Amino acid sequence: MIGSVTREGYDFQIDALMNAVRKGYKVREHPISFKDREIGEIKLGLGEYLDFLALVLSRLHF
Structure with a gap:
């Protein structure tokens, strides 16, 4: 399944x-947490949010 992931x-x-x-796997939620940066600032810009x-x-089917 990992080979079918095309995004970065x-x-x-x-x-x-x-x-x-889509492939019929059961999906379960396992919380993850991202640590806050100690130095620097967020690298995500408007482009990443829009992507x-x-x-x-x-991917939504209306």
Whole structure:
């Protein structure tokens, strides 16, 4: 299943989830946490947020 993930960055989480569901796998939630940065600031810009939104919307079937 991992070979079918085509996205990079944070998008891979949604891509992997959607591929698993599509292939009939059972999906369970296991919380993860991301540590706050001690130095520096967030690297995500508006483009990453828009890419993520576009991925989710492209996979929804209305």
